[in-house]
Amino acid sequence: MHRYRSHTCAALTAADAGGSVRLSGWVHRIRDHGGLLFIDLRDHYGITQCVVDPDSPAFSDAEKVRAEWVIRVDGEVKLRGADAVNPNLPTGEIEVFIREIEVLSSAKELPLPVFGEPDYPEDVRLRYRFLDLRRETLHANIVKRSQIIAEMRRRMTDSGFAEYSTPILTASSPEGARDFLVPSRIHPGKFFALPQAPQQYKQLLMVAGFDRYFQIAPCFRDEDPRADRLPGEFYQLDLEMSFVTQEDVWDTMEPIITGVFEAFADGKAVTKQWPRIPYDVAIRKYGSDKPDLRNPIEMQAVTEHFAGSGFKVFANLIAADPKTEVWAIPAKTGGSRAFCDRMNAWAQQQGQPGLGYIFWRKEGDVLEGAGPIAKNIGPERTEAIRTQLGLDDGDAAFFVAGDPTKFYKFAGEARTKAGTDLELVDTERFELCWIVDFPFYEWNEDEKRIDFAHNPFSMPQGGLETLRTTNDPLTIKAYQYDAVCNGFEIASGSVRNQEPDTMVAAFELTGTGREEVEERFGGLYRAFQYGAPPHGGAAFGLDRIVMLLCGVQNLREITLFPMNQQAEDLLMGAPSTASAKQLRELHIRLNLSDKK
Secondary structure (H helix, E strand, C coil): CCCCCCCCCCCCCHHHCCCEEEEEEEEEEEEEECCEEEEEEECCCCEEEEEECCCCCCHHHHHHCCCCCEEEEEEEEEECCHHHCCCCCCCCCEEEEEEEEEEEECCCCCCCCCCCCCCCCHHHHHHCHHHHCCCHHHHHHHHHHHHHHHHHHHHHHHCCCEECCCCCCECCCCCCCCCCEEECCCCCCCEEECCCCCHHHHHHHHHCCCCEEEEEEEEEECCCCECCECCEEEEEEEEEEECCCHHHHHHHHHHHHHHHHHHCCCCCEECCCCCEEEHHHHHHHHCCCCCCCCCCCCCEECHHHHCCCCCHHHHHHHHHCCCCEEEEEEECCCCCHHHHHHHHHHHHHCCCCCCEEEEEEEECCEEEEECHHHHHHHHHHHHHHHHHHCCCCCCEEEEEEECHHHHHHHHHHHHHHHHHHCCCCCCCEECEEEEECCECEEEECCCCEEEECCCCCECECCHHHHHHHCCCHHHCEECEEEEEECCEEEEEEEEECCCHHHHHHHHHCCCCCHHHHHHHCHHHHHHHHHCCCCEEEEEEEHHHHHHHHHCCCCHHHHCCCCCCCCCCECCCCECCCCCHHHHHHCCCCCCCCCCC
16 A cells, blocks of 8 residues: 555545545544544545544544644545435545554644634735645635636647747836846846736747747736735736737637636636727726626716706806716616615715716606706706616616716726625626727826827837827827726737837837837847738736636635735745845845835
């Protein structure tokens, strides 16, 4: 028999009854039932219930073991009684009667419990992550993560992609965040950067003639942590394709990602054909470029019904500024004064003056609008709004007015709030879509200049001619797109700009001249001089996809060894100070502030 085990702790079934077995694992739980000791033995694969009675030569050893000790047991497999079968365990029909116990490793008193998974302070969980990872839910999430990656690799390979690894030590690149810099010992005063993404390298692969690339790529960004983005590093399914339009990228990746979701959806429905929603439409309908389509609420402009009306707050805004619009947030089943008042109070908590509303109710056989706005604009305008929004008895509408560029985010949050509180959101679905036609540029208010809205390597719609002839660069759209699922951006991509003159012209509108482009992106710029195919791609956020499929709200619940909210690794003690010798070798002298 093997030194440690003949079976894993999930392998034994009724068919093994009567056999002798050897198991090894962690003591998950010990129960004393009137002299009988029950030991739930756990390994990576599952749990087996083991039993020892006072007549067993192993009883005295069994009395000594404690939670999370690592032990080996030898024993006989027996069927459980019908009333003792545990249908929730693969091994629930049997138990192992212990003949011999060997302690392989004892454990100190635990700083956090493994059995039962009670809530525990995050700093303790992260400092003792090796114990935290023994917890069933977290352990299962990590296993699922590995399975999802394997499924992605299989589907990408089956679709004609090949996996290539790109460098980790590279040059700084403008991906929209701070770089992690790595000082060079051999080249004093110079620094490598950890890649924010393999963007330039994957484009160079296309120039080099590799047709379909993918990689489960580590990416490094010196950003502040938040729930849907870990500090320091994250992983993405990175891909690039040659001789493609953006429609080719969508048509290729939709079935791959849909298939991955279906494989791990646990019965939830998954979108088969992803809607392709222009950015401008998404903003007006949902108040967000990453809309949760499980929420059926779609906003509409109702400006005309308030122009010249008796509701002077809105009417005066409309008369004073042609940019003013009034947006309605229809809320099916929200037609009670109590709910409307709660929404209004919530808006005030968000720093808004309030949230106007109308709710509809029947008075006898007459359906009429109620609330201050309805009284001010009159029954005719109130009915026109109801008809436009398709509302009925027991429904409500909320209203936001002003310049949409300033209020759309709040309107989107109000849509989310109403849909969630009214339980209109179908939580048993994964709703995927593409958001397309993003603006190529945006206004940088801090620096008072035009800047790239997304990826600077994207192709502007209309190409070089549009860049040279446009009067307003902020109106230019890009061949750029995001994939969204249930309110989370899970991918970003574009058709790339592979024409050197177009690349330079695009940067010039942001105030970056040809010489700086050649200096900062010399490799890519040079490559485009020697025959670059049209190409495009995307990067799918692996961590967010796993988070969605595991049904958790925090990326720390699907990551092996994450940092805390202060970007510290409490387990390994990173970041840490460097020795004087290390600093001398790197030609670095510290100039630290006395302030802490």
